[in-house]
Amino acid sequence: MSAVESVLKKHPGAGRDALIPILQEVQEDEGYLSREAIAEIGKHLGIPTAKIYGVATFYNQFRFQPKGKYHFMVCRGTACHVKGSNRVLETAEKELGLKPGQTSRDRLFSLEVVACMGACGLSPVMNLNGEFYAKVTPQKLVKIIQECRETEGGDGR
Amino acid sequence: MIEMQVDGRTIEAGEGETILAALKREGIHVPTLCHMEGLPPSGACRMCVVEQEGTGALLPSCSYPVSPGMKVRTRSPKVLNARKTIVELLLSNHPDDCLYCVRSGNCELQRLAEAMGVRQRSLRGAKNHRPHDVSGAVVRDPDKCILCGRCVRVCEEVQGICCIDFVGRGCKTYIGTTFDQGLNVSTCVNCGQCIVACPTGALTEHSCLNEVVAALSDPDKVVIAQHAPAVSVSLAEEFGVPAGQDVDGKMVAALRLLGFDWVFDTSFTADLTIMEEGSELAHRIASGGVLPMFTSCSPGWIKFVEQFYPDLIPNLSSCKSPQQMMGAIIKSYFAEKENLDPKKVVSVSIMPCTAKKFESGRPEMGRDHTPDVDYVLTTRELGRLLRMFGVNLMGIEPQTADNPFGERSTAGKIFGASGGVMEAAIRTANFLLTGEELPKLDVLPVRGMKGRKELRAKIGDLEVGAAVVNSLSGARKMLDEIRAGRSDLQFIEFMTCPGGCINGGGQPIGIDPDAAKARMAALYKIDETAKLRVSHKNPYVKRLYDEFLGKPLGEKSHHLLHTKYAAREVL
Numbered sequence: 001m002s003a004v005e006s007v008l009k010k011h012p013g014a015g016r017d018a019l020i021p022i023l024q025e026v027q028e029d030e031g032y033l034s035r036e037a038i039a040e041i042g043k044h045l046g047i048p049t050a051k052i053y054g055v056a057t058f059y060n061q062f063r064f065q066p067k068g069k070y071h072f073m074v075c076r077g078t079a080c081h082v083k084g085s086n087r088v089l090e091t092a093e094k095e096l097g098l099k100p101g102q103t104s105r106d107r108l109f110s111l112e113v114v115a116c117m118g119a120c121g122l123s124p125v126m127n128l129n130g131e132f133y134a135k136v137t138p139q140k141l142v143k144i145i146q147e148c149r150e151t152e153g154g155d156g157r
Numbered sequence: 158m159i160e161m162q163v164d165g166r167t168i169e170a171g172e173g174e175t176i177l178a179a180l181k182r183e184g185i186h187v188p189t190l191c192h193m194e195g196l197p198p199s200g201a202c203r204m205c206v207v208e209q210e211g212t213g214a215l216l217p218s219c220s221y222p223v224s225p226g227m228k229v230r231t232r233s234p235k236v237l238n239a240r241k242t243i244v245e246l247l248l249s250n251h252p253d254d255c256l257y258c259v260r261s262g263n264c265e266l267q268r269l270a271e272a273m274g275v276r277q278r279s280l281r282g283a284k285n286h287r288p289h290d291v292s293g294a295v296v297r298d299p300d301k302c303i304l305c306g307r308c309v310r311v312c313e314e315v316q317g318i319c320c321i322d323f324v325g326r327g328c329k330t331y332i333g334t335t336f337d338q339g340l341n342v343s344t345c346v347n348c349g350q351c352i353v354a355c356p357t358g359a360l361t362e363h364s365c366l367n368e369v370v371a372a373l374s375d376p377d378k379v380v381i382a383q384h385a386p387a388v389s390v391s392l393a394e395e396f397g398v399p400a401g402q403d404v405d406g407k408m409v410a411a412l413r414l415l416g417f418d419w420v421f422d423t424s425f426t427a428d429l430t431i432m433e434e435g436s437e438l439a440h441r442i443a444s445g446g447v448l449p450m451f452t453s454c455s456p457g458w459i460k461f462v463e464q465f466y467p468d469l470i471p472n473l474s475s476c477k478s479p480q481q482m483m484g485a486i487i488k489s490y491f492a493e494k495e496n497l498d499p500k501k502v503v504s505v506s507i508m509p510c511t512a513k514k515f516e517s518g519r520p521e522m523g524r525d526h527t528p529d530v531d532y533v534l535t536t537r538e539l540g541r542l543l544r545m546f547g548v549n550l551m552g553i554e555p556q557t558a559d560n561p562f563g564e565r566s567t568a569g570k571i572f573g574a575s576g577g578v579m580e581a582a583i584r585t586a587n588f589l590l591t592g593e594e595l596p597k598l599d600v601l602p603v604r605g606m607k608g609r610k611e612l613r614a615k616i617g618d619l620e621v622g623a624a625v626v627n628s629l630s631g632a633r634k635m636l637d638e639i640r641a642g643r644s645d646l647q648f649i650e651f652m653t654c655p656g657g658c659i660n661g662g663g664q665p666i667g668i669d670p671d672a673a674k675a676r677m678a679a680l681y682k683i684d685e686t687a688k689l690r691v692s693h694k695n696p697y698v699k700r701l702y703d704e705f706l707g708k709p710l711g712e713k714s715h716h717l718l719h720t721k722y723a724a725r726e727v728l
């Protein structure tokens with residue numbers, strides 16, 4: 001049974017109001033919302049796929065590409081913004097060659113923007129695979145990415 | 158009734174109605190943008206604000222209910238300023254290319270900017286840049302979109318499709334398809350209702366005007382036009398004439414002036430459809446075939462069944478639509494008769510419809526890698542072509558269409574209105590089964606704009622359960638009933654657009670129920686005074702069977718006039 005099927009099985013006879021919990025559970029299991037998943041959820045709930053895509057894109061929490069091995073979450077909350085998180089994000093986009101929500105073709109890297117991580121005292125803050133990085137600067141970020149690449153056997157480029 | 162005050166004047170309003178509804182009845186104009194007559198208010202654009210006296214609050218009149226003693230002002234400085242600011246904000250990220258826009262001169266945003274006195278660009282914002290989404294029938298240009306949501310609502314609430322929706326949030330919102338995969342792989346049925354609902358140039362038909370102009374000026378090509386029943390009662394609107402005037406003869410003369418070598422009337426093949434479809438229904442009833450039989454004239458409806466109700470495909474009549482029947486006999490019978498090379502014939506149809514563009518491109522709608530219909534122009538595109546060629550439609554002397562496919566019964570003509578196919582079929586079925594004409598040819602229960610009309614028709618000894626359904630949300634309800642086991646119906650007419658082709662997605666811009674009604678009335682007026690009112694008496698249809706086709710459902714008909722459908726995977 002696919003992950004989507006087992007999630008849907010937990011919601012028999014569900015209606016429109018179950019959409020967001022189902023999307024969350026599917027993403028929890030699969031790491032993202034695939035086209036196939038959205039089509040299947042649509043059939044189960046009787047909701048057109050365009051509507052589901054509309055709802056899902058409204059919220060920052062949903063991804064439409066699988067997470068990379070190194071998943072970067074850059075905080076763009078108010079405190080981080082004041083401390084220059086826009087430059088951190090710019091650097092991440094440039095160094096990784098990704099826009100927020102995207103995953104690199106080799107599935108090594110993915111980038112996500114979050115509104116606030118609740119760690120304003122450490123701002124600007126970033127999270128890589130669950131680990132927090134405090135007072136991130138563009139220089140620090142470049143180094144972190146380089147280290148990831150070196151671990152993967154690349155030359156850091 | 159309650160009393161309220163508007164601009165110092167006392168008016169009466171119905172309890173529970175919106176301020177806008179009350180103002181409208183009093184003839185007080187308030188500009189609107191996202192508002193759609195007949196649908197629940199959305200209150201998204203705030204264009205319709207009025208000022209509440211005392212509190213000074215700006216109330217959205219489209220969605221705010223009236224209350225006793227309410228005092229509002231519809232043209233106070235505060236109101237006018239708010240409306241102007243709204244337009245300025247909408248313009249701030251809009252492309253500055255009105256001169257190049259197909260909707261220039263017919264754009265609600267342009268009209269509002271003019272009416273609100275916007276004379277300079279006081280707000281500048283980042284422009285939108287998103288790729289165009291082009292399908293065989295519809296083109297979406299998200300840069301011109303002002304997010305009023307009318308296309309989304311007509312697609313979801315009227316047609317029950319919902320292939321587009323708001324994607325994203327805040328200033329990054331845009332209208333998109335599932336996973337931004339485009340209309341082609343979406344559930345879009347190409348009905349074009351979004352186009353007529355769009356206030357700007359964000360939605361247009363996929364035009365093939367250039368190809369038609371090229372064909373008209375190519376001496377090697379024989380260019381043949383056919384025009385659908387609903388075009389002659391709406392084309393005049395493109396030239397500023399109020400809805401409901403029939404310009405059939407003028408249009409035929411105008412098409413000749415444009416350089417078409419032959420001008421045929423699709424109503425002729427509507428008569429032919431009645432002969433074929435009527436015979437198919439009689440055959441299904443006699444042989445215990447699949448019932449109820451569904452009509453197959455409306456290509457949006459066909460795609461709808463293929464993608465949402467593939468289990469009911471056997472219920473669809475195998476008859477091609479009148480457009481495709483005409484296309485098939487032009488490039489076979491007619492080409493043969495006139496000694497024309499079918500490869501040199503350019504077959505152009507003028508349709509009130511965008512889904513016809515999609516239909517003409519279906520691979521099964523042609524032979525030897527040549528499509529039966531090469532290009533489909535909407536009513537709007539014909540209007541543009543006439544303006545381009547400087548043809549003054551309203552000043553031309555009327556002419557009649559060419560034979561052998563120019564003579565039509567008015568049964569074929571009323572195909573343009575919801576219920577028309579059913580009425581034409583009942584007239585002919587009665588004759589075929591009893592040998593006598595109906596004493597009164599008018600079948601009133603199937604007429605009108607209502608979404609569903611049902612009737613039990615007695616034809617000779619046979620009692621037939623018949624239904625007429627228009628708009629696809631209505632079709633969905635009917636098909637669900639049939640899936641659930643409803644079995645008292647034998648024949649159902651389905652039309653994609655509300656009211657039928659007179660309100661099609663290729664018709665003059667605007668979602669005005671009164672315009673659709675006026676066009677419908679014009680069709681029935683033509684029928685009322687006509688001599689030839691039944692398809693089976695059309696002498697040229699008889700001749701076509703005698704000289705070429707043989708008999709309805711015969712072998713030639715099977716090859717040329719009938720088709721197959723298949724289930725479709727869409728996103």
